[in-house]
Amino acid sequence: MLQRIAVAKPLNRGPLDGAERFGQHMYCPKCASPLERIGNELTCRKGQMGLSKAMEAGLQAAFVDRTISPHEKPFSFRVGGTWFCPGDGHPMKEADGVLRCMSCSLPMNQFVHQLIELHPHSK
DSSP, X not given: OOOOOOOOOOOXXXXXXXXXXXTOOOBOTTTOOBOEEETTEEEETTTTEEOOHHHHHHHIIIIISOOSOOOOOOOSSOOOXXXXXXXXXXXXXXXXXXXXXXXXXXXXXXXXXHHHHHOOOOO
């Protein structure tokens, strides 16, 4: 008796990169909205904030692919504000100079300066 086997056909889509390749999303570290690819830029539509290629690659490697361990060198000052994990969208908590995801425990200190200075986010 012959059995019919279904074979999955590849989708006719262009190349994907980063989290999109695995069906995962990155979230805005300032408002937790899912980031969207608009043209060549990963963007928070709600905050009208595009990520630089370097910031996108760093957040992707640290919080989604987990191919790097973000450093947690403590700040000597309070960062303040409301922050969210780019990998899972959960809130971050600031304690002992470290901004850390309350869900996955990854620190975001190494990205904070560039996010504040080079990536403005409208409210």
